[in-house]
Amino acid sequence: MPRKKSYEDNDVIEKATELFWRNGYQNTSMSLLESTMGINKFSIYASFGSKQGVFIASLQAYRTLHSTAIIKLKQSNQGLMAIKTFFYDCLDIYHDTDCSKGCLMSNTRAQLNNHKETKILAEIQSFVDYQRQLFIDKLLEHGLDQSTAVKQANYLIITKQSISAASKVHPIEQVHDYIEFTFNAISATHTH
Structure with missing residues:
Protein backbone atom coordinates (compact mmCIF):
# COMPACT_ATOMS: atom_id res chain seq x y z
CA MET A 1 0.00 0.00 0.00
CA PRO A 2 1.49 3.38 -1.02
CA ARG A 3 2.31 5.84 1.72
CA LYS A 4 0.14 8.93 1.97
CA LYS A 5 2.02 12.13 1.22
CA SER A 6 2.53 14.40 4.22
CA TYR A 7 2.72 17.53 2.05
CA GLU A 8 0.76 19.37 -0.61
CA ASP A 9 2.40 19.70 -4.03
CA ASN A 10 1.31 23.36 -4.32
CA ASP A 11 2.93 24.26 -0.99
CA VAL A 12 6.28 22.68 -1.79
CA ILE A 13 6.28 24.08 -5.33
CA GLU A 14 5.66 27.57 -3.96
CA LYS A 15 8.79 27.17 -1.82
CA ALA A 16 10.78 25.72 -4.74
CA THR A 17 9.67 28.55 -7.04
CA GLU A 18 10.93 31.14 -4.56
CA LEU A 19 14.26 29.29 -4.30
CA PHE A 20 14.72 29.02 -8.09
CA TRP A 21 13.70 32.66 -8.47
CA ARG A 22 16.35 33.82 -6.02
CA ASN A 23 19.17 31.39 -6.95
CA GLY A 24 18.56 30.46 -10.57
CA TYR A 25 18.08 26.97 -11.98
CA GLN A 26 21.74 25.99 -12.20
CA ASN A 27 22.63 27.29 -8.72
CA THR A 28 19.84 25.31 -7.05
CA SER A 29 20.99 21.90 -5.92
CA MET A 30 18.85 18.93 -4.91
CA SER A 31 20.00 19.35 -1.31
CA LEU A 32 18.86 23.00 -1.35
CA LEU A 33 15.52 21.89 -2.80
CA GLU A 34 15.20 19.26 -0.04
CA SER A 35 15.83 21.72 2.77
CA THR A 36 13.69 24.49 1.26
CA MET A 37 10.76 22.29 0.25
CA GLY A 38 10.91 20.40 3.54
CA ILE A 39 10.75 16.98 1.86
CA ASN A 40 13.41 14.39 1.03
CA LYS A 41 14.87 13.52 -2.38
CA PHE A 42 12.77 10.36 -2.60
CA SER A 43 9.58 12.43 -2.24
CA ILE A 44 10.83 15.00 -4.76
CA TYR A 45 11.57 12.27 -7.31
CA ALA A 46 8.28 10.49 -6.55
CA SER A 47 6.21 13.65 -7.06
CA PHE A 48 8.14 15.52 -9.76
CA GLY A 49 10.55 13.03 -11.35
CA SER A 50 13.66 15.23 -11.24
CA LYS A 51 15.03 18.68 -10.52
CA GLN A 52 13.85 19.62 -14.02
CA GLY A 53 10.34 18.37 -13.13
CA VAL A 54 10.32 20.55 -10.02
CA PHE A 55 11.45 23.51 -12.08
CA ILE A 56 8.79 23.02 -14.77
CA ALA A 57 6.16 22.81 -12.01
CA SER A 58 7.68 26.05 -10.61
CA LEU A 59 7.42 27.75 -14.02
CA GLN A 60 3.76 26.72 -14.21
CA ALA A 61 3.21 28.15 -10.71
CA TYR A 62 4.94 31.34 -11.85
CA ARG A 63 2.57 31.56 -14.82
CA THR A 64 -0.32 31.24 -12.37
CA LEU A 65 1.18 34.11 -10.36
Missing part, protein backbone atom coordinates in the same frame (compact mmCIF):
# COMPACT_ATOMS: atom_id res chain seq x y z
CA HIS A 66 0.80 36.22 -13.52
CA SER A 67 -2.76 35.07 -14.23
CA THR A 68 -4.48 38.12 -12.72
CA ALA A 69 -2.27 40.51 -14.73
CA ILE A 70 -2.76 38.42 -17.90
CA ILE A 71 -6.56 38.30 -17.48
CA LYS A 72 -6.62 42.06 -16.87
CA LEU A 73 -4.58 42.62 -20.05
CA LYS A 74 -6.70 40.22 -22.08
CA GLN A 75 -10.00 41.76 -20.98
CA SER A 76 -8.94 45.40 -21.30
CA ASN A 77 -10.10 47.50 -24.24
CA GLN A 78 -7.39 50.11 -23.61
CA GLY A 79 -4.98 48.92 -26.35
CA LEU A 80 -1.46 50.22 -25.75
CA MET A 81 -2.31 51.52 -22.27
CA ALA A 82 -3.41 48.00 -21.28
CA ILE A 83 0.11 46.78 -22.12
CA LYS A 84 1.61 49.61 -20.07
CA THR A 85 -0.56 48.61 -17.09
CA PHE A 86 0.58 45.00 -17.59
CA PHE A 87 4.23 46.14 -17.37
CA TYR A 88 3.51 47.80 -14.02
CA ASP A 89 1.60 44.73 -12.81
CA CYS A 90 4.58 42.52 -13.73
CA LEU A 91 6.96 44.90 -11.98
CA ASP A 92 4.87 44.44 -8.81
CA ILE A 93 5.31 40.66 -9.17
CA TYR A 94 9.10 40.98 -9.59
CA HIS A 95 9.41 43.07 -6.43
CA ASP A 96 8.99 41.75 -2.94
CA THR A 97 9.55 43.48 0.34
CA ASP A 98 13.33 43.21 0.47
CA CYS A 99 14.49 43.13 -3.16
CA SER A 100 13.59 42.72 -6.80
CA LYS A 101 14.21 39.31 -8.27
CA GLY A 102 13.30 40.26 -11.83
CA CYS A 103 11.28 37.86 -13.96
CA LEU A 104 11.92 34.17 -13.22
CA MET A 105 11.47 33.27 -16.89
CA SER A 106 13.74 36.04 -18.22
CA ASN A 107 16.37 35.21 -15.60
CA THR A 108 16.26 31.51 -16.52
CA ARG A 109 16.26 32.16 -20.24
CA ALA A 110 19.41 34.27 -19.90
CA GLN A 111 21.07 31.66 -17.68
CA LEU A 112 20.21 28.71 -19.94
CA ASN A 113 20.62 30.50 -23.27
CA ASN A 114 23.10 27.98 -24.72
CA HIS A 115 22.06 25.10 -22.49
CA LYS A 116 20.43 21.85 -23.48
CA GLU A 117 17.43 22.19 -21.14
CA THR A 118 15.02 22.14 -24.08
CA LYS A 119 11.91 21.32 -22.03
CA ILE A 120 12.50 24.29 -19.75
CA LEU A 121 13.29 26.64 -22.64
CA ALA A 122 10.17 25.45 -24.51
CA GLU A 123 8.01 26.18 -21.45
CA ILE A 124 9.48 29.68 -21.19
CA GLN A 125 9.13 30.32 -24.94
CA SER A 126 5.48 29.30 -24.83
CA PHE A 127 4.80 31.93 -22.13
CA VAL A 128 6.74 34.60 -24.04
CA ASP A 129 4.86 33.77 -27.25
CA TYR A 130 1.53 33.99 -25.43
CA GLN A 131 2.39 37.45 -24.05
CA ARG A 132 3.65 38.56 -27.46
CA GLN A 133 0.36 37.53 -29.07
CA LEU A 134 -1.59 39.43 -26.42
CA PHE A 135 0.53 42.50 -27.19
CA ILE A 136 -0.21 42.11 -30.92
CA ASP A 137 -3.94 41.81 -30.18
CA LYS A 138 -3.91 44.97 -28.04
CA LEU A 139 -1.89 46.91 -30.63
CA LEU A 140 -4.32 45.86 -33.37
CA GLU A 141 -7.14 47.13 -31.14
CA HIS A 142 -5.16 50.38 -30.89
CA GLY A 143 -5.52 50.71 -34.67
CA LEU A 144 -2.15 49.49 -35.94
CA ASP A 145 -1.77 47.36 -39.05
CA GLN A 146 -0.59 43.75 -38.60
CA SER A 147 3.02 44.34 -39.66
CA THR A 148 3.52 47.33 -37.35
CA ALA A 149 1.74 45.56 -34.48
CA VAL A 150 4.08 42.56 -34.80
CA LYS A 151 7.19 44.79 -34.83
CA GLN A 152 6.01 46.78 -31.82
CA ALA A 153 5.07 43.58 -29.95
CA ASN A 154 8.59 42.24 -30.57
CA TYR A 155 10.00 45.52 -29.26
CA LEU A 156 7.74 45.37 -26.18
CA ILE A 157 8.70 41.77 -25.36
CA ILE A 158 12.38 42.76 -25.38
CA THR A 159 11.57 45.90 -23.38
CA LYS A 160 9.75 43.79 -20.79
CA GLN A 161 12.83 41.58 -20.44
CA SER A 162 14.99 44.70 -20.09
CA ILE A 163 12.69 45.98 -17.34
CA SER A 164 13.04 42.66 -15.53
CA ALA A 165 16.84 42.99 -15.54
CA ALA A 166 16.75 46.71 -14.68
CA SER A 167 14.41 46.11 -11.74
CA LYS A 168 17.13 44.04 -10.06
CA VAL A 169 19.74 46.81 -10.10
CA HIS A 170 18.05 50.21 -10.39
CA PRO A 171 15.74 52.08 -8.01
CA ILE A 172 12.08 51.44 -8.80
CA GLU A 173 11.53 55.12 -9.67
CA GLN A 174 14.08 54.84 -12.49
CA VAL A 175 12.34 51.73 -13.82
CA HIS A 176 9.02 53.61 -13.73
CA ASP A 177 10.65 56.43 -15.74
CA TYR A 178 11.85 53.84 -18.27
CA ILE A 179 8.33 52.44 -18.66
CA GLU A 180 6.81 55.93 -18.99
CA PHE A 181 9.38 57.02 -21.57
CA THR A 182 8.90 53.80 -23.57
CA PHE A 183 5.14 54.18 -23.78
CA ASN A 184 5.29 57.91 -24.46
CA ALA A 185 7.63 57.24 -27.37
CA ILE A 186 5.40 54.48 -28.76
CA SER A 187 2.28 56.62 -28.33
CA ALA A 188 4.00 59.43 -30.27
CA THR A 189 4.61 57.08 -33.21
CA HIS A 190 0.93 56.15 -33.24
CA THR A 191 -0.15 59.76 -33.72
CA HIS A 192 2.01 60.42 -36.79
Whole structure:
Protein backbone atom coordinates (compact mmCIF):
# COMPACT_ATOMS: atom_id res chain seq x y z
CA MET A 1 0.00 0.00 0.00
CA PRO A 2 1.49 3.38 -1.02
CA ARG A 3 2.31 5.84 1.72
CA LYS A 4 0.14 8.93 1.97
CA LYS A 5 2.02 12.13 1.22
CA SER A 6 2.53 14.40 4.22
CA TYR A 7 2.72 17.53 2.05
CA GLU A 8 0.76 19.37 -0.61
CA ASP A 9 2.40 19.70 -4.03
CA ASN A 10 1.31 23.36 -4.32
CA ASP A 11 2.93 24.26 -0.99
CA VAL A 12 6.28 22.68 -1.79
CA ILE A 13 6.28 24.08 -5.33
CA GLU A 14 5.66 27.57 -3.96
CA LYS A 15 8.79 27.17 -1.82
CA ALA A 16 10.78 25.72 -4.74
CA THR A 17 9.67 28.55 -7.04
CA GLU A 18 10.93 31.14 -4.56
CA LEU A 19 14.26 29.29 -4.30
CA PHE A 20 14.72 29.02 -8.09
CA TRP A 21 13.70 32.66 -8.47
CA ARG A 22 16.35 33.82 -6.02
CA ASN A 23 19.17 31.39 -6.95
CA GLY A 24 18.56 30.46 -10.57
CA TYR A 25 18.08 26.97 -11.98
CA GLN A 26 21.74 25.99 -12.20
CA ASN A 27 22.63 27.29 -8.72
CA THR A 28 19.84 25.31 -7.05
CA SER A 29 20.99 21.90 -5.92
CA MET A 30 18.85 18.93 -4.91
CA SER A 31 20.00 19.35 -1.31
CA LEU A 32 18.86 23.00 -1.35
CA LEU A 33 15.52 21.89 -2.80
CA GLU A 34 15.20 19.26 -0.04
CA SER A 35 15.83 21.72 2.77
CA THR A 36 13.69 24.49 1.26
CA MET A 37 10.76 22.29 0.25
CA GLY A 38 10.91 20.40 3.54
CA ILE A 39 10.75 16.98 1.86
CA ASN A 40 13.41 14.39 1.03
CA LYS A 41 14.87 13.52 -2.38
CA PHE A 42 12.77 10.36 -2.60
CA SER A 43 9.58 12.43 -2.24
CA ILE A 44 10.83 15.00 -4.76
CA TYR A 45 11.57 12.27 -7.31
CA ALA A 46 8.28 10.49 -6.55
CA SER A 47 6.21 13.65 -7.06
CA PHE A 48 8.14 15.52 -9.76
CA GLY A 49 10.55 13.03 -11.35
CA SER A 50 13.66 15.23 -11.24
CA LYS A 51 15.03 18.68 -10.52
CA GLN A 52 13.85 19.62 -14.02
CA GLY A 53 10.34 18.37 -13.13
CA VAL A 54 10.32 20.55 -10.02
CA PHE A 55 11.45 23.51 -12.08
CA ILE A 56 8.79 23.02 -14.77
CA ALA A 57 6.16 22.81 -12.01
CA SER A 58 7.68 26.05 -10.61
CA LEU A 59 7.42 27.75 -14.02
CA GLN A 60 3.76 26.72 -14.21
CA ALA A 61 3.21 28.15 -10.71
CA TYR A 62 4.94 31.34 -11.85
CA ARG A 63 2.57 31.56 -14.82
CA THR A 64 -0.32 31.24 -12.37
CA LEU A 65 1.18 34.11 -10.36
CA HIS A 66 0.80 36.22 -13.52
CA SER A 67 -2.76 35.07 -14.23
CA THR A 68 -4.48 38.12 -12.72
CA ALA A 69 -2.27 40.51 -14.73
CA ILE A 70 -2.76 38.42 -17.90
CA ILE A 71 -6.56 38.30 -17.48
CA LYS A 72 -6.62 42.06 -16.87
CA LEU A 73 -4.58 42.62 -20.05
CA LYS A 74 -6.70 40.22 -22.08
CA GLN A 75 -10.00 41.76 -20.98
CA SER A 76 -8.94 45.40 -21.30
CA ASN A 77 -10.10 47.50 -24.24
CA GLN A 78 -7.39 50.11 -23.61
CA GLY A 79 -4.98 48.92 -26.35
CA LEU A 80 -1.46 50.22 -25.75
CA MET A 81 -2.31 51.52 -22.27
CA ALA A 82 -3.41 48.00 -21.28
CA ILE A 83 0.11 46.78 -22.12
CA LYS A 84 1.61 49.61 -20.07
CA THR A 85 -0.56 48.61 -17.09
CA PHE A 86 0.58 45.00 -17.59
CA PHE A 87 4.23 46.14 -17.37
CA TYR A 88 3.51 47.80 -14.02
CA ASP A 89 1.60 44.73 -12.81
CA CYS A 90 4.58 42.52 -13.73
CA LEU A 91 6.96 44.90 -11.98
CA ASP A 92 4.87 44.44 -8.81
CA ILE A 93 5.31 40.66 -9.17
CA TYR A 94 9.10 40.98 -9.59
CA HIS A 95 9.41 43.07 -6.43
CA ASP A 96 8.99 41.75 -2.94
CA THR A 97 9.55 43.48 0.34
CA ASP A 98 13.33 43.21 0.47
CA CYS A 99 14.49 43.13 -3.16
CA SER A 100 13.59 42.72 -6.80
CA LYS A 101 14.21 39.31 -8.27
CA GLY A 102 13.30 40.26 -11.83
CA CYS A 103 11.28 37.86 -13.96
CA LEU A 104 11.92 34.17 -13.22
CA MET A 105 11.47 33.27 -16.89
CA SER A 106 13.74 36.04 -18.22
CA ASN A 107 16.37 35.21 -15.60
CA THR A 108 16.26 31.51 -16.52
CA ARG A 109 16.26 32.16 -20.24
CA ALA A 110 19.41 34.27 -19.90
CA GLN A 111 21.07 31.66 -17.68
CA LEU A 112 20.21 28.71 -19.94
CA ASN A 113 20.62 30.50 -23.27
CA ASN A 114 23.10 27.98 -24.72
CA HIS A 115 22.06 25.10 -22.49
CA LYS A 116 20.43 21.85 -23.48
CA GLU A 117 17.43 22.19 -21.14
CA THR A 118 15.02 22.14 -24.08
CA LYS A 119 11.91 21.32 -22.03
CA ILE A 120 12.50 24.29 -19.75
CA LEU A 121 13.29 26.64 -22.64
CA ALA A 122 10.17 25.45 -24.51
CA GLU A 123 8.01 26.18 -21.45
CA ILE A 124 9.48 29.68 -21.19
CA GLN A 125 9.13 30.32 -24.94
CA SER A 126 5.48 29.30 -24.83
CA PHE A 127 4.80 31.93 -22.13
CA VAL A 128 6.74 34.60 -24.04
CA ASP A 129 4.86 33.77 -27.25
CA TYR A 130 1.53 33.99 -25.43
CA GLN A 131 2.39 37.45 -24.05
CA ARG A 132 3.65 38.56 -27.46
CA GLN A 133 0.36 37.53 -29.07
CA LEU A 134 -1.59 39.43 -26.42
CA PHE A 135 0.53 42.50 -27.19
CA ILE A 136 -0.21 42.11 -30.92
CA ASP A 137 -3.94 41.81 -30.18
CA LYS A 138 -3.91 44.97 -28.04
CA LEU A 139 -1.89 46.91 -30.63
CA LEU A 140 -4.32 45.86 -33.37
CA GLU A 141 -7.14 47.13 -31.14
CA HIS A 142 -5.16 50.38 -30.89
CA GLY A 143 -5.52 50.71 -34.67
CA LEU A 144 -2.15 49.49 -35.94
CA ASP A 145 -1.77 47.36 -39.05
CA GLN A 146 -0.59 43.75 -38.60
CA SER A 147 3.02 44.34 -39.66
CA THR A 148 3.52 47.33 -37.35
CA ALA A 149 1.74 45.56 -34.48
CA VAL A 150 4.08 42.56 -34.80
CA LYS A 151 7.19 44.79 -34.83
CA GLN A 152 6.01 46.78 -31.82
CA ALA A 153 5.07 43.58 -29.95
CA ASN A 154 8.59 42.24 -30.57
CA TYR A 155 10.00 45.52 -29.26
CA LEU A 156 7.74 45.37 -26.18
CA ILE A 157 8.70 41.77 -25.36
CA ILE A 158 12.38 42.76 -25.38
CA THR A 159 11.57 45.90 -23.38
CA LYS A 160 9.75 43.79 -20.79
CA GLN A 161 12.83 41.58 -20.44
CA SER A 162 14.99 44.70 -20.09
CA ILE A 163 12.69 45.98 -17.34
CA SER A 164 13.04 42.66 -15.53
CA ALA A 165 16.84 42.99 -15.54
CA ALA A 166 16.75 46.71 -14.68
CA SER A 167 14.41 46.11 -11.74
CA LYS A 168 17.13 44.04 -10.06
CA VAL A 169 19.74 46.81 -10.10
CA HIS A 170 18.05 50.21 -10.39
CA PRO A 171 15.74 52.08 -8.01
CA ILE A 172 12.08 51.44 -8.80
CA GLU A 173 11.53 55.12 -9.67
CA GLN A 174 14.08 54.84 -12.49
CA VAL A 175 12.34 51.73 -13.82
CA HIS A 176 9.02 53.61 -13.73
CA ASP A 177 10.65 56.43 -15.74
CA TYR A 178 11.85 53.84 -18.27
CA ILE A 179 8.33 52.44 -18.66
CA GLU A 180 6.81 55.93 -18.99
CA PHE A 181 9.38 57.02 -21.57
CA THR A 182 8.90 53.80 -23.57
CA PHE A 183 5.14 54.18 -23.78
CA ASN A 184 5.29 57.91 -24.46
CA ALA A 185 7.63 57.24 -27.37
CA ILE A 186 5.40 54.48 -28.76
CA SER A 187 2.28 56.62 -28.33
CA ALA A 188 4.00 59.43 -30.27
CA THR A 189 4.61 57.08 -33.21
CA HIS A 190 0.93 56.15 -33.24
CA THR A 191 -0.15 59.76 -33.72
CA HIS A 192 2.01 60.42 -36.79
